[in-house]
Amino acid sequence: MTDTQRGRAARERSEQERETQPGGVSVVVFGAGATGARIVRMLAASARVGSVEVRDTDSTRLQEASSSFDDTVVLGRGSDVPDSTDLVVVATPAGTQAAVARNAVRAAAAAVTTTNEIIETRDLLALDQQARQHGVPLVVGAGFMPGLTCLLARAGAAEFDSIDEIHVAKVGTGGPACARQHHRALSSLAIDWRDGRWTRRPGGSGRELCWFPDPVAGRDCYRGALPDALLLVPAFPGVDRVTARMAATRRDRLTAPLPMMRRPHPEGGVGAVRVELRGWRDSGRHVVVLGAQARPAEGAAIVAASTALHLIDHRPEPGAAGLASIASPDGLLRQVAARRLRPCKFEGFALSRDFAV
Incomplete structure (x- = not known):
């Protein structure tokens, strides 16, 4: 069986399990730092999420962060992504996210990354073909900036x-x-x-x-x-x-x-x-x-968590891209604003550089 066939089979199994599970979606969050811990709390509080597992390479940091999680959050280990996972959110340090995202794609799980590093962004965008073959979206750079x-x-x-x-x-x-x-x-x-x-x-x-x-x-x-x-x-x-x-x-x-x-x-x-x-x-x-x-960190967590929930409600076309490629941003922006990250617009007179003296 090829990677593509395994990915499609895994996706079909996860969709069947989702239909039989009350509450819906199985999520794995990688990273329990300032951003990752917030993402876990937001997702665990959503009725659309059935289970949340969080992993971090630093066991001490993971234990410290766990005190802020509710009892439904499971602490895990490793960088592998179970076939039953529907959605992966990656909030690990820059330079470590591409490998996790690749595992998510192979497991036919939608993925949201928060990278702000050039080489890693290129590596993630290079997974576009694999994501299309496995039929899953891979969101690149869903943080504060980019995101x-x-x-x-x-x-x-x-x-x-x-x-x-x-x-x-x-x-x-x-x-x-x-x-x-x-x-x-x-x-x-x-x-x-x-x-x-x-x-x-x-x-x-x-x-x-x-x-x-x-x-x-x-x-x-x-x-x-x-x-x-x-x-x-x-x-x-x-x-x-x-x-x-x-x-x-x-x-x-x-x-x-x-x-x-x-x-x-x-x-x-x-x-x-x-x-x-x-x-x-x-x-x-x-x-x-x-x-x-x-x-x-709070802004990045709000954008990443809102993006993850948006993927649950509106399954986009498969492939790797940033949030600028989203077809209709209004729904996601409303989710972001509902979490107290409210965009604003400069109102006034702006002199265009093209006509500046």
């Missing part, structure tokens, strides 16, 4: 006849793994999309003052090794420019090439994301700026 930013870009696109520029930016970090990835990204090559081709720029370059929802307000943002363009470009054919930036202080930039000098905080403070869309509407230039503020 919410992709969703906002898709929602904002409804105001345009055509879009030629997308610029995203973020402030803040989640748990320790997120802080380490932020540190690495600032010293690594950034990837932008310009005039139909990929360009590489040094991390920490390209300073731009970006305004975010209060209380974050204005922050200097710089290029970094962020994967957003890899997810946005395929979702917006014909777009000319896609860039991603991250807020950083002078100390952040000076110490970026060095190892982290001190242990990261268990969780960062209030963060924010921003999405700027530029294009044409009614034969004129049009600009839309959307954003949201939250603790990054």
Whole structure:
């Protein structure tokens, strides 16, 4: 029996079991950190989820997090995905998610990942053909950024006849793994999309003052090794420019090439994301700026958990893609807003760069 046949057979078995199980869906969450633990609690509280199992390579962290779970959550081990699993959510550190997602696809389970790393994003997108063969969706980068930013870009696109520029930016970090990835990204090559081709720029370059929802307000943002363009470009054919930036202080930039000098905080403070869309509407230039503020770990967990529940209710086409490729974002955005992550829109006058003096 081929991998495809095994995957289809496993999917059929899981669907049959789901029909006979009260409450519905079997979910396995990988990662019990600042983001993963929140995802577990949200999914366990949903009536649409029949069972939740959580796994983490750090047994101490798993035991500590378990005190915040209810009695229905099962603690597990390993990176394998049982054939009876309907849905997998991966909230492990960047660089470890592709292998778990591959196991999920082989088990014919839908998968939601939260990666924010370039190489891993490419690896996950490369699973597109396997996901199609097994008939399952694989959501890539369903976190705060990428994730919410992709969703906002898709929602904002409804105001345009055509879009030629997308610029995203973020402030803040989640748990320790997120802080380490932020540190690495600032010293690594950034990837932008310009005039139909990929360009590489040094991390920490390209300073731009970006305004975010209060209380974050204005922050200097710089290029970094962020994967957003890899997810946005395929979702917006014909777009000319896609860039991603991250807020950083002078100390952040000076110490970026060095190892982290001190242990990261268990969780960062209030963060924010921003999405700027530029294009044409009614034969004129049009600009839309959307954003949201939250603790990054909380924001990422809300997006990931909401995406997982959305997959339960609306089984999308199989394949690997980001949230910018979702056909209709309104339902998912309502789920996100219902969990107190409320996107907002800049209302005012924006001077287009095309006409700026």
